Amino acid sequence: MSHGNEHEPCEPTLDACALQDRRDFMRHGLMAVGALIAMGAVPERLAALERTLATGRRVGNELRYPVPTADGATIDRANNLIIARFNGEAIAFVLECPHRGENVRWQANNNRFFCPKHESTFEPNGARIQGKAERGMDRYAIRREGDELVVTTTEKVRSTNAEAWAAAKVSL
The missing domain is CATH 1.20.5 (Single alpha-helices involved in coiled-coils or other helix-helix interfaces)
Structure with missing residues (x-):
């Protein structure tokens, strides 16, 4: 048949x-x-897709990454980390959603982070938009040294600590 x-x-x-x-x-x-x-994978977006995966160079408790040349998100699955560049700032996030630890994904077409497990969404700066997550994405301390971003991974900074969370970014 x-x-x-x-x-x-x-x-x-x-x-x-x-x-x-x-x-x-x-x-x-x-x-x-x-x-x-x-x-939405038109040619200009395909270039952004190519740079979404990277692995930082570890030096002790720190990870080093080249400063991104354009806005977007760079995912480092090996180190459970995201480097995001937006509006002249760089932020280092924990890859996991603060709700239940599922890895978040960058949605370039919506300019946001998305957790597929319970559909939480986050702004490019990690602030919670909606979903089951009760807070924004956790950040790491970050600084710039020349052409590199240096991320300290010993302590996660929660959005519930507003002052420390707001400070966990670097101007580019």
């Missing part, structure tokens, strides 16, 4: 088999391109 999108197995020597495989390849390739476009 055929369902319309299935095809009979081809003999490798038949030209029709190669044609059918090329058609399948093109159909699947076009679907993948369509999905990228639907997600």
Whole structure:
């Protein structure tokens, strides 16, 4: 029984088999391109996607990263950390949502962080927008040394400590 999108197995020597495989390849390739476009992955955004993953250079209790050249978020999964650059400032966040520890994701098309487990959302500065999280994203102390950002990972700064949380950023 055929369902319309299935095809009979081809003999490798038949030209029709190669044609059918090329058609399948093109159909699947076009679907993948369509999905990228639907997600907003236009060429200028593809460049931003390329820089979303990085690993900091560890020196004792500190991690060192190059200063980002454009606004956006750099995810360091190995060190459970996010470096975000927005409006002339850099902030280092804990990768985990403050609600239940699920890793947050950067949504460039919405200019926000998102926790997929309970749908909490956060502004680029880590402030809570909505969801089950009861506070903003936790930050780390950060400073600039030349062309590097230096993040101290020994203590998380919660948004409930408003003064320390507001200070845990650096002007660029």
